[in-house]
Amino acid sequence: MRDRRGWALAVPTPRRRPDLPTPSLLVPFEDALAGAGDLMRALAGRDRVRLAVTGLSRAGKTVFLTSLVANLLAAGQGARTLPALEAAAGGRLRRVRLVPAETQATPRFDATGHLLALAADPPRWPARTDDLSTLELALELEPRTMLGQARAAFAGPRRVTLELLDYPGEWLLDLPMLGQSWPDWSRATLARLRRGKRAEAAAGFLGFVDALPAKAPAEEAIARQGFALYREALLTCRDRLGFRFLQPGRVLNPGPRGDAPLLWFFPLPHPEGGPLADLMARRHAAYLEDARAGFFDPFFRRFHRQAVLVDALGALHAGEEAFDDTAEALAAVSGSLRGGLGLLDLLTGQGVRRVGFAATKADHVPARARESLVGLLGDLVGRDPAGPLDAATSVHAIAAIRCTEDAVATLEGRPFAAVRGVLLDGGRSATVYAGEVPPRRPAPDFWEHAFFEMPVFQPPRLVGDGAAGIPHLGLDALLAALIGDLL
Ligand code: GDP
Numbered sequence: 001m002r003d004r005r006g007w008a009l010a011v012p013t014p015r016r017r018p019d020l021p022t023p024s025l026l027v028p029f030e031d032a033l034a035g036a037g038d039l040m041r042a043l044a045g046r047d048r049v050r051l052a053v054t055g056l057s058r059a060g061k062t063v064f065l066t067s068l069v070a071n072l073l074a075a076g077q078g079a080r081t082l083p084a085l086e087a088a089a090g091g092r093l094r095r096v097r098l099v100p101a102e103t104q105a106t107p108r109f110d111a112t113g114h115l116l117a118l119a120a121d122p123p124r125w126p127a128r129t130d131d132l133s134t135l136e137l138a139l140e141l142e143p144r145t146m147l148g149q150a151r152a153a154f155a156g157p158r159r160v161t162l163e164l165l166d167y168p169g170e171w172l173l174d175l176p177m178l179g180q181s182w183p184d185w186s187r188a189t190l191a192r193l194r195r196g197k198r199a200e201a202a203a204g205f206l207g208f209v210d211a212l213p214a215k216a217p218a219e220e221a222i223a224r225q226g227f228a229l230y231r232e233a234l235l236t237c238r239d240r241l242g243f244r245f246l247q248p249g250r251v252l253n254p255g256p257r258g259d260a261p262l263l264w265f266f267p268l269p270h271p272e273g274g275p276l277a278d279l280m281a282r283r284h285a286a287y288l289e290d291a292r293a294g295f296f297d298p299f300f301r302r303f304h305r306q307a308v309l310v311d312a313l314g315a316l317h318a319g320e321e322a323f324d325d326t327a328e329a330l331a332a333v334s335g336s337l338r339g340g341l342g343l344l345d346l347l348t349g350q351g352v353r354r355v356g357f358a359a360t361k362a363d364h365v366p367a368r369a370r371e372s373l374v375g376l377l378g379d380l381v382g383r384d385p386a387g388p389l390d391a392a393t394s395v396h397a398i399a400a401i402r403c404t405e406d407a408v409a410t411l412e413g414r415p416f417a418a419v420r421g422v423l424l425d426g427g428r429s430a431t432v433y434a435g436e437v438p439p440r441r442p443a444p445d446f447w448e449h450a451f452f453e454m455p456v457f458q459p460p461r462l463v464g465d466g467a468a469g470i471p472h473l474g475l476d477a478l479l480a481a482l483i484g485d486l487l
Contacts, residue, residue, distance in 0.1 A: 048161045049486050050302055055309030056169040056244040056329060057252075060360035060400060062129045064309055065166055066114040067400040067470045068479070072096045072137055072162075074469035081469030082476035088484025092142035094157060099136035107256075109135040109166055118401070119465040122427060123458060130168060131255055132299070137162045141487060160487060165299055170249035172308070174291050175300075176332040177247055182281040186271035189247060192328075193233065193267070196321045197241055202233035209266070215274030223264060223279060230266035242318040245329035248287055257294065262286040305354045305482045306337060312359040312377050313434065317452040320444075327380045327441060330357075334381040334393070356394045356482045357381050362473055363399035364434045364454060366406040366417040370473070373397040375439035394481040398474040403457035409433040421457040430455070 055061040071081040076096025080086070086093055101108055110133075114126035139160045177185060190209075193202045208229050216222060231251050237243040238252060246252060251263055265283035268276070315326040337355045359377045362370045378395040404421035409431045418433040435452040442450075460471055 047159075047486065048163060049304055049483055050163045050165060051305045051307065051483060052165040052167065052300070052303040053307045053309070054167050054169045054172045055360070056172075056311070056326065057238060058128070058314065059169060059309040059311045061166060061169070061309055062114060062126050064307075064360065064398075064400040064475075065109055065135070065164060066111055066118065066126055067472055067475060068164075069098070069109075069111040069135065069137065070115055070466040071469045071472065071475060072139070073098070074467060076139070077467070079469045081472075082479060084476035084480040085484060085487075086476075088480040089141060089487035090144070092144070093139060093487070094142060095140040097138050099138050099161065104134065107131055107133040109133040109164065111135060115466050118459050118470070119462050121461075123461055125424075125456075125459060129166065130253060132165070132167045132295075134166070135164045137164070139487065162483070165303060167295070167299065168249065168253045168255070169244075169309075170246070170253040171255070171291070171295060172249070172333055173245065173247055173329060174249045174288075175296075175336045178288055178292070178296070179336065182284045183271040185247070185284065186267040186280070189267040190269060192245065198233075198237055198243065198321075201236040201241060202230075205229035205233040205266070209269055212268070212270075212276070213274075214270040216268075216270075216276035218275035218279040222276060226266050227264040242315070242322040243325045244315075244322075245325050245332065248291075250287070250291070262290055304486075305356070307356045307358060307478065307482060308333065308337070309358050309360050310377060310380075311361060312373060312380070313361055313364050313437070313452070314454055316435070316437070316450070317454040319450070320447040323442075330380045331382060337393075354392050354394070354482055356396060356478050358396040358398045358474075358478050361399060361454075362397040363402045363404045363421070363457070364419060364432070365437055366419055368417060369434070369437040370397045372437040372439040376437060376441065379440040394478075396474055396478045396481070398472070398478055400470075400472055400475055401459050402471040402473050403459055404432075407431045424456040424458045427458060 053061060053065060055064070073096050074081045075086065075093055098111070109129070117124045117126045139162055141158045141160060143158050180188070192198065194206065199206065205226070208226055212222070212226075234246045234252055237246055248263065248265075250257075254263070262283050265280045265287065268280055271277050271280070310326070310330060312326070315323045334355075334357065357377055359373045362373055365373065374395055374397045377397070381393070381395060404419035407418050407420035409416045409418035411433060416433045418431050420429065420431045422429050432453060432455055434454065435450070438446055462468075462470060
């Protein structure tokens with residue numbers, strides 16, 4: 001474990017536990033340098049806004065980023081594709097362009113390739129992306145102030161560089177782990193795994209750890225078998241049952257650094273005392289240290305704004321247990337991201353940043369249900385619209401690519417608000433009533449009659465290969481909430 005003095009410099013009243021990994025001593029100085037760089041750039045009319053985008057698996061992150069890039073580029077050409085963002089920028093947006101690649105070590109988000117898929121005949125959804133990637137857009141704006149106008153006269157228009165950071169939602173779920181000790185994590189994770197369908201999926205693993213003696217030896221064969229069974233249980237929970245609250249994230253999504261022994265830990269019924277428990281505790285600590293050094297410090301700490309995408313409709317569709325699991329994952333994540341004394345503050349040592357939570361694929365339901373969807377997501381992330389507002393957190397229902405129009409379906413002679421679009425499978429047009437969206441977290445009896453349909457719609461045919469923008473729902477309002485104040 002590294003020296004902790006650096007942390008004390010960064011955060012005056014740390015609530016850290018002694019068993020948590022700590023950031024490097026250099027981090028506060030690096031942050032100060034980054035902050036000074038940001039200030040210098042702002043003074044020179046060259047601001048940099050770092051927007052991180054993540055989503056719990058299959059939330060629609062690739063589609064979101066592709067649409068965001070296409071619509072911003074189109075807005076820079078004068079198309080009215082993002083009215084709420086334009087309004088937030090006071091109509092001063094003049095030009096948008098992709099910043100060409102330089103010597104970056106991080107993979108680049110392939111917006112052009114994804115747009116080609118959407119522009120194909122028939123249109124295809126872009127292939128999903130798994131890893132961390134980045135992309136920069138340069139936004140040129142008319143200056144806001146007299147001083148800005150004077151500066152623009154000799155230094156050119158104000159330019160805001162929007163740096164997009166795209167990372168897997170699985171890694172976001174490591175964030176709450178940073179606030180837990182090894183025994184706490186172990187107990188909580190095991191308790192979750194023993195519930196409902198998860199227990200069936202993890203039967204092999206649970207049988208294995210329950211049969212271990214309290215002070216099991218740290219034998220390589222035992223540790224390997226335990227981890228293999230744990231990983232298998234996590235993968236089954238994610239891929240077959242649609243669960244999201246699965247940790248640690250790099251086991252499910254190893255990223256560019258691949259597999260390594262520090263990932264090979266698993267929860268134990270007796271997490272304290274005994275050689276195997278000690279080995280697991282050391283790997284757990286090393287994992288968190290590595291997550292901090294490899295991801296949270298270099299990337300996560302430096303972002304200014306965060307979009308968290310959630311397929312809340314898909315979770316409703318997946319049934320009660322998967323829905324509750326998504327709710328739990330979101331509560332853990334939003335608790336860590338929110339302002340006040342959130343873990344994010346402890347990580348960054350800086351004030352509240354803006355976080356936008358968005359329920360994606362909202363074009364599966366008609367207008368009124370989309371309002372319910374906002375209420376439902378707000379409930380899940382603990383943002384009570386009727387209570388005191390947390391200005392740094394906003395909640396949205398969006399469709400990054402709108403594939404449907406609102407319509408009316410007739411079921412057993414009764415009209416229902418529905419949507420109409422082309423189904424990907426078969427390419428025929430259909431009116432779909434997806435089901436009722438509860439305006440808040442549903443009571444248990446909701447599931448007795450729950451019905452939810454989530455067909456895959458074909459993306460719309462793009463005009464001019466997307467150069468004129470891509471139809472969406474609410475993307476502009478989300479962007480306005482996240483970065484509007486900085487333009
Ligand atoms: P990722 O795994 O989070 O990157 O998810 P993707 O962005 O690849 O999206 C997964 C799938 O969700 C896509 O292939 C689409 O079928 C669907 N999808 C994503 N966004 C939308 C949307 O705005 N509207 C509709 N109708 N479907 C969407």
